Amino acid sequence: FSMHVDFFNPNRITQRGAHDSIGVISCANLALDPSIRYQPEFIYATIIPGPHEPTYNELDHYVRRVIEQFVQTWRPGLHISRTADSATGAIVEAAVLISLNDLPAARKVAGLQGHMSSLICSVCDLHGKDRVFDTDCEHWTRRDVEELRKWAWAYRDAKTLAKRQHIFSSYGVRWSSFWLLEYWDPTRMLVIDAMHCILEGLVHYHCRHVLRLDALATKLSSDGLKVAFDWPWVPYSPETGPCYSLDEKHIPGVTKIQETLTLSLSGKKSLSLNGTAETLAYIQKVIQEMKCPAHIPSVPKNYGEAKAGSIKANEWQWLSTLYLPVALVILWGDNDGLPPPVDDPEAGYLLKALDHTMALFQAAMIACRQVMTTDRAEAYRRQMGHWTQNLRSLFPHVRGGSSRPNIHAGFHIYDFLLLFGPVMSWWCFPFE
Structure with missing residues (x-):
């Protein structure tokens, strides 16, 4: 089975922000044919009532009721008295193969430290928010599952809240009902959903915050290098900061100061990277x-404006694989049929920005293919590496921004592609 936990706004408000929230726990039988696997009559679902999203401790009470059933269906299994092929019945075993969630929900249901903590990954041992841009995949080591299991049970059996807090802060894990499953391995079975991670995460971040393809975006330097202070800012954290510690309430202020220092100076070089309103108008x-085939869904024709509302995952998929590549290649990569001259500071930089953008778009395109091979998975990781390595050098304004754990999580989509095949067989689209 694939188990999915998600929360949604019952009032159907299209703008993001604070709102009421109702949750649902869904389980899909992966043994069923894909044509019927996600039909409502074959989905097990339970509702988590609102109006607010529950805390970790509250959520685990709902998860436990579902997990306890899978404990029984694995050992000893379910005895069916009679089947179409056997008058004496059969033993049926069922297990949770995948816990499929977006990044925050994955950490919450698995009892791991939050995605904005210094333990940035649920798969590998990478530690520290500054390691989000680490692309040395070959030297990442997988987290020790038995060690996680040991401290999760120790957390459950701890006699005091202080002891529990010590375990959680030191080892990054607390009790989750998933540990009732004897086969539970969060490094392989706690799957970060590609729809949220790549489409609603990285593609959205790149278009809106990196390229500033947004009517309300802060204006940047046209060549990306004319900044007030070209300095490799990193987000503040107690581990990498100075000898003194800042109060938590002051940390957002440091982030805003860093971002402000990378904005362009005033003058003729203060144009935005996206060419102000002209680029957005051309994309629209x-x-x-x-003219597109009928099977391609529409996207907001006023893309980039506040009236367009929140762009959905399937809209980001087609924007990043069809509409934006066409528009940006014409704008940034074409000079009367020839590539822009590299000695032209502005045109040369825009060509680099185009190549960088296409690396992410190609990674998204590969990940969404209906057939997955080892070569394609390797190509996905190469494109992700190219995009990550050049992100802060080409776009200084992102250096002081908040940590983006989706960047690192995006690399582990490679692992899940090898384990489970094409993302369309395990992503969240059918559940949502």
């Missing part, structure tokens, strides 16, 4: 005028 023109 491409969306409006492009």
Whole structure:
């Protein structure tokens, strides 16, 4: 089975922000044919009532009721008295193969430290928010599952809250009902959903915050290098900061100061990377005028404006694989049929920005393929590496921004592609 936990706004408000929240725990039988696997009559679902998202301790009470059933269906299994092929019945075993969630929910249901903590990954031992941009995949070591299991049970059996807090802060794990499953391995079975991680995470971040393809985006330097202070800012953390510690309430202020220092100086070089409103208008023109096959869904024709509302995952998929590549190649990569001259500071930089953007878009395109091979998975990781390595050098304004754990999580999509095949067989689209 694939188990999914998610929360949604019952009032159907399209703008993001504080709102009411109702949760659902869904389980899909992966042994069923894909044509019927996600039909409502074959989905097990239980509701987590609102109006607010529960805390970790509250959520685990709901998860436990589901997990306890899978404990029984694995050992000893379910005895069916009679089947179509056997008059004497059969023993049926069922297990949770995948816990599929977005990044925050994955950490919450598995009892791991939050995605914004210094323990940035549930798969490998990478430690520290500054390691989000680490691309040395070959030297990442997988977390010790038996060690996690040991401290999870120790957390459950601890006699005092202080002892529990010590275990959680020191080892990054607390009790989760998933540990009732004897086969539970969060480094392989706690799957970060590709839909949330790549489409709603990285593609959204790149278009809106890196390229500033947004009507409300802060204006940046046209060549990306004319900044007030070209300095490799890293997000503040007690581990990498100075000898003194800041109060938690002051940390967002440091982030804003760092981002402000990387904005362009005033003057003729203070144009935004996206060419102000002209680039956005051209992208909207491409969306409006492009003739597409009927099976391709529409995307907001006023993309980039506040009235467009929140862009959905399937819209990001088609924006990043169809509409934006066409528009940006024409704008940044074409000079009367020839590539822009590299000695032109502005045009040369825009060509680099185009190559960098296409690396992420190609990674998204590969990940969403209906057939997955080892070569394609390797190509996905190469494109992710190219995008990550050049992100802060090409776009200084992102250096002081908040930590983006989705960047590191995106590399582990490679592991899940090898384990479980094409993302469409295990992503969250059918559940949502």
